[in-house]
Amino acid sequence: MDMLRVVNLGVRVDSKKILEHVNLYLQKGQTYALFGPNGSGKSSLLMTIIGNPAFKVFDGRIMFKGKDVTNLPTDERVKMGMAMSFQNPPRVSGVKLIDVLRYCAKIGGYSERDILEFAEMLKMKDFLYRNVNVGFSGGEVKRSELLQLMLMNPDFVMLDEPDSGVDLDNVALIGDVINKLLERDKDEDERKRSGLIITHQGHILEYVDADYGVILYKGRIACIGNPYDILEQISKNGYEGCLKRCLREFRNLENQNSIQK
Amino acid sequence: MPKRVSKSRKPKLDSEVKEKLKSVGIEMTPETRSATFLLIDQDVKTISSFYKGVEILSIKDALEKYEWLQDYFWRAVSKDQDEYTREVEADYNGYFIRALPNAKIEFPVEACLYLRSPKKQKVHNLIIAEENSELNVISGCTSHPGVAGMHLGITEYYVKKNAKLTFTMIHSWEHKIEVRPRSAAVIEDNGIFISNYILMNPVKLVQMYPTAYLEGRNAKAVFSSIIVALENSIVDSGSRAVLKGENSSAEILSRTISKGGIVYAKGHIIGEAPNTKGHLECRGLMLSEKGVIHAIPELEAKYPNVDLSHEAAIGKIAEEEIFYLMSRGLSRDEATAAIIRGFMDVDIKGLPEYLKKEIDKAIEMVEKELF
Numbered sequence: 001m002d003m004l005r006v007v008n009l010g011v012r013v014d015s016k017k018i019l020e021h022v023n024l025y026l027q028k029g030q031t032y033a034l035f036g037p038n039g040s041g042k043s044s045l046l047m048t049i050i051g052n053p054a055f056k057v058f059d060g061r062i063m064f065k066g067k068d069v070t071n072l073p074t075d076e077r078v079k080m081g082m083a084m085s086f087q088n089p090p091r092v093s094g095v096k097l098i099d100v101l102r103y104c105a106k107i108g109g110y111s112e113r114d115i116l117e118f119a120e121m122l123k124m125k126d127f128l129y130r131n132v133n134v135g136f137s138g139g140e141v142k143r144s145e146l147l148q149l150m151l152m153n154p155d156f157v158m159l160d161e162p163d164s165g166v167d168l169d170n171v172a173l174i175g176d177v178i179n180k181l182l183e184r185d186k187d188e189d190e191r192k193r194s195g196l197i198i199t200h201q202g203h204i205l206e207y208v209d210a211d212y213g214v215i216l217y218k219g220r221i222a223c224i225g226n227p228y229d230i231l232e233q234i235s236k237n238g239y240e241g242c243l244k245r246c247l248r249e250f251r252n253l254e255n256q257n258s259i260q261k
Numbered sequence: 262m263p264k265r266v267s268k269s270r271k272p273k274l275d276s277e278v279k280e281k282l283k284s285v286g287i288e289m290t291p292e293t294r295s296a297t298f299l300l301i302d303q304d305v306k307t308i309s310s311f312y313k314g315v316e317i318l319s320i321k322d323a324l325e326k327y328e329w330l331q332d333y334f335w336r337a338v339s340k341d342q343d344e345y346t347r348e349v350e351a352d353y354n355g356y357f358i359r360a361l362p363n364a365k366i367e368f369p370v371e372a373c374l375y376l377r378s379p380k381k382q383k384v385h386n387l388i389i390a391e392e393n394s395e396l397n398v399i400s401g402c403t404s405h406p407g408v409a410g411m412h413l414g415i416t417e418y419y420v421k422k423n424a425k426l427t428f429t430m431i432h433s434w435e436h437k438i439e440v441r442p443r444s445a446a447v448i449e450d451n452g453i454f455i456s457n458y459i460l461m462n463p464v465k466l467v468q469m470y471p472t473a474y475l476e477g478r479n480a481k482a483v484f485s486s487i488i489v490a491l492e493n494s495i496v497d498s499g500s501r502a503v504l505k506g507e508n509s510s511a512e513i514l515s516r517t518i519s520k521g522g523i524v525y526a527k528g529h530i531i532g533e534a535p536n537t538k539g540h541l542e543c544r545g546l547m548l549s550e551k552g553v554i555h556a557i558p559e560l561e562a563k564y565p566n567v568d569l570s571h572e573a574a575i576g577k578i579a580e581e582e583i584f585y586l587m588s589r590g591l592s593r594d595e596a597t598a599a600i601i602r603g604f605m606d607v608d609i610k611g612l613p614e615y616l617k618k619e620i621d622k623a624i625e626m627v628e629k630e631l632f
Binding site: 050051052053054073074075078079083084086089090092093094095099100103104106107131148152 | 579580581582584585586587588589590591592593595599600602603604605606
C-alpha cells in the first residue's frame, strides 16, 4: 500500500531550482536511507515533503496515503501522520520544550504521563522547562527531536541526519528509539510505518536496518538499491564511483517500482 | 507570614467597573491580597489591610498621622520636575503603603487607580518597605469605558536596608487617555527593588521614565516591562537606574510589540560608584507594517570601575520558527501566538508565584488584543 509517492517533483527556493524530476515511492512498512553529497538537495526534499513554505513546488506533486498534499499547510500534513526531525532546528526562545511536547502528544494521542515516560527514555527530563533548543548540545537537539516524534505517533517519519553530533554513548540509544519509531523491532509483515532517513555517513545504519538506499545527486534521484551496498560503494569509490556502478547495473531500469519488485 | 487581622466587606461596585478592575489584576479578595486600595478619580473608595505588618492609608491621612513623612514626600521625585509634577502638587490624592520592619508579606497589596469621569486624575503615592521587610504591590490603573482624560501619577518608593519591594503595575487604558506617571525609588544597603510594568492598550499616550537611585551598598534594581502598542497609541517609556552605592547593580529588560503603535523603548544606566554593574536588554517585535519601535539604550559611566552593557534587537517573527512549530502540529496562528507569548515571557527572577500568575494573566489578555 502507498505511503508516499513523490511524482516528478520540481522545487525551487527563491529563483533557484534545487530539485528536478524527483520520483520516489515508499510503501507502508518500508524504510529508505537517503544518501547524497552535501548540497545535493536531501534536506530540501524532506522540507518540501513536509511543506516548508520556503520550498516552492513548480512541478509535480506529493501524494501521501493516496491524497495529494502538495498544497496543504504543514500542520495538516502532520495531522495526517507525517513527521520530520530537523537537522538544525531553530531555537525558539520563550517556548518551552514541554509546551511543544504537549502539542506533539495531542497529535499522537498520548498523555502527560507518556510525555514524562518518553522524556525519561530519551534522557530529556531535565530539559522539559527549558526553551526549546536554546543552549542544547548537538546530541540533546537530536534527542529532543526524536522525543517530539515519538509523541506524535506518526505513520511516516522523516529523519534529517538523526545521528550527526551525537556522542558514541548515545548513538545506540538514538538507534533504539528510531527502531521503535519505525517499527524495525517488529516482523516485516507487521510494520505499518515508513521512514526516510538522511544519513551523510551512514553510522545510523549500524543500528537501524533500512530496506532501500537512494542517492540524491544534483537535485535528482540517481540510484536505488541495497543501502549497505550503496554505503560500501560510497565509502570505497565516493559518490561518483558509486553512481557509475549503479548506472551500469540498472541501466535499463527507469522505473524504480520494478527495482523494488 | 503575619496573621490576618480583619476581613473586609467587598465594596459595592457596578459590573463594568469590576470587569475593568479584573483586567488589571485587581480582585478585591482578602483571600489572595494582604491589603487593598481603590481610588476612583480623586476619591478613596476602599481601603483596608488584612495583615498586621502592612499599613495602608490614604496619602492625606498618612501625612496627617506621621509628621516624619515630610522627609519622604517629594524627596525621590522633585516637585519641580515638570508641569505635571507641579500640577499634582497643587491637588492630589493617593495611597501610602508601608511594610513594617521585618514583616514579610507574601500576598500582594493591591492598589487601583480608576479614572471614571472625563477629567484629570492627579495622584501622589508613597511606598515604604522598612528594614528587613518584604512587600509586593500590584498596582492596576485603568479607566472607564469610553472616557477621555489624563492620569498624572507620582509614586515614590523607599526600600530600606535589606528590604525587598516588588512593584507590579498593569495599565489598561482607553484610546482617549493620556498617562504621565512620574516615579522614583530610593534603595538602601542590600535593598532590592523589582519593578514590573505591563501595558495593555489602547491608550492615547503613555510617557514615563521611572528612576531607581541605588544609594546603598549592594542595592539592586530590576525593571521589566512588556509593552504592546496598537494603532494610534504612543508609548514613550523607559527605565533609569543610577548606581550610586558601591557594588550596586541594575538590570533593565524590555519587550515591546508594535501592532501599528509607536513605541520609544528607552533605558538608561548610570554607574557612579565602584564595582557597579548594569545591563540593559531591549527587544522589539514588529507585527505590522505600520508602527514604529525606537529603542534607545543609554549607558553612562562616571567612575572607572563599572561594568555596563546593553543589547537591543528589533525584528519580526522568524518564519523558520513558525514552520518548526507547525511541523509539530500547531496551526500558523497557534504557532505565532506561542512565539509571541514566548517573546513576552520575561523570566523575572525572584518573583513570587502569585505575581507570576498575575503577570501571566495579563499577558494572556494582551494576546487577545493581538489576535
